[in-house]
Amino acid sequence: MAESNNPIRDAYALAMFQALRRLQQAGEVHSKRLGRYGGLTPLQLLILQVLAVEKEITASRLAKRVSLSQASLSGVLDRLETRSLVMRRRDQQDRRKQWLLLTDAGHEALKAAPSLLPDHAMARFAELPEWEQHSILAGLLRAAELFEIPEAGEEEED
Template structure:
């Protein structure tokens, strides 16, 4: 048995103690996200993903679909459907690049900008309040841990 095999086996053995609490925590986050998504849908019929798309466009000014898909962590196909729905509602618009007609820019429309000014936050108010009350080091640590967990999950779609 190689040293690497021994290390892998000992790491796997310790993993079982973490599996249930990790899954339970991920499930609670998923349930809370679903509840908040329903709240957002009651406001203007936006999903959290659609709200995030509008917020990214508001902060960036304009993006191509490929740049936007990377920024919001969506596949091109999923993003395309979301963009179509937002465009149908008049919340964003597509604009051809003047120099390269093959390139298309996505921009927030005036209606989209107005909707964003009234839109609720992406995160539930209870979470925002509790998170804001944490010391800055803990906010950074929690954010880093969640980003790392998402990275570990990879492309699980």
């Protein structure tokens, strides 16, 4: 790691990166498990779960909910549609708009799929006091925001 003029900032950066790396490794291991036993990628499973909750959603809203570009989402939706897990329906008033729905086969695939997160992690999480569960979730959401690339016009701080 290159030295800078701020050793405290460097120590935070190192600790944050190490924690992110551990989460990434655990996520990759679980992702392989999901694909092996559930036949769905974690992203496909996430999309199906969002559709199950939302009932109907546009592709643009879904892309935001799962943090994908619309182009990337389109390819995943094509694969899910080929497997008859997702259906696209044109809006009656605005023919440019498409609604995405989970099919009966999609609901069945969700029932048969393993949990999006490892059972042992969710069991440990459930044992934590509610305030700590909220704190962890808030921290993860905030960390995700910190890593988003600022849009044009937003100033970055050093």
